[in-house]
Amino acid sequence: MNSAFDDLFTANDAYAADFRLSGLAPVAARGLAVVTCMDSRIEPLQALGLEPGDAKILRNAGARVTDDTLRTLVLAVYLLEVDRVLVMPHTRCKMASVSGDDEVHEAIEGRFGVDTRSLEFHTDNDQVGALRHDLERIRHHPLLPRALPVAGAVYDVDTGRVEPQDA
Template sequence: MSTAFDDVLAANEDYVRDFGLAGLEPVAARGLALVTCMDSRIEPLDMLGLKPGDAKILRNAGARVTDDTLRTLVLAVYLLGVNRVMVLPHTRCKMASVSGDAEVHDIIATQYGVDTRSLEFHTDNDQIGALRHDLERIRHHPLLPADLAVMGALYDVDTGRVTPVRE
C-alpha cells in the first residue's frame, strides 16, 4: 500500500543505516536557541557553523516570537542549557510581504474556501520593526533571566549572509 509519505520513510531507512547521533545529550551544547522561519531555504546548522546538539532550533512562519515561542524559550533556558537567543527572520519572507493577517485570511478564504479568522498569523510587513518588537518580548518576559543574551539578525536567502540588526 502506497502512501503520501513513502519517499520520506524510504529516506529515513537510508538515514538509519548511517545514524551517528546516538547518545547526544538533550542540552544545547553551545547554549544557543535560534528562532527562525519554517522556510525550507534556511539551513540553520550550516549557516551558523553549528552541528547537531549545539542549539535548540524553534521554527515557525515568519520567525515570530509568539506565546508558544516564549513558553519554549523558558523551558530551553531552565532545562536545556540555553543562555543566549538569536531571532533570525529572512529576506523574501511571505509573512513579511503581505499587509497583515486580514490579507492572508482573505487569500485563503478566496482560494480555498477556508475561514481562518480564528487564527493569528503574526504577519507584519515591517519586518525589522516586528523583529525589534519580538526581541523586546524576550528581554522583558518575567520568566526569562534579565541577563539572557538576545540578538536579532536577518538571513539573506539569496546570499546566505546573516546580518545583525541594530537596535
C-alpha cells in the same frame, strides 16, 4: 500506511543505516536557541557554523516570537542549558510581504474556501520593526533571566549571509 509518505520512510531507512547522532545530550551544547522561520531555504545550523546538538532551533511562520515561542524558550533556558537567543527572520519572507493578517485570511478563503480568522498569523511588512518588537518580548518576559543575551539578525535567502540587526 499512507503511500503519500512512502518516499520519506524509504529515505529514513537509508538515514538510519548510517545514523551518527546517537548519544547526543538533549541540551544545547553551545547554549544557543535560534528562533527562525519554517522556510525550507534556511539551514540554521549550517548558516551559523553549528553542529547537531549545539543549539535548540525554534521554527514558525515568519520567525515570530509568539506565546508558544516564549513558553519554549523558558523551558530551553531552565532545562536545556540555553543561555543566549538569536532571532533570525529572513529576506523574501511571505509573512513580511503582506499588509497584515487580514490579507492572508482573505487569500486563503478566496482560494480554498477556508475561514482562518480564528488564527493569528503575526504578519508584519515592517520586518525590522517586528524583529525589534520580538526581541523586546524576550528581553522583558518575566520568566526569562534579565541578563539573557538576545540578538537579532536577518538571513538572506539569496546569499546565505546573516546580517546582525541593531534592534
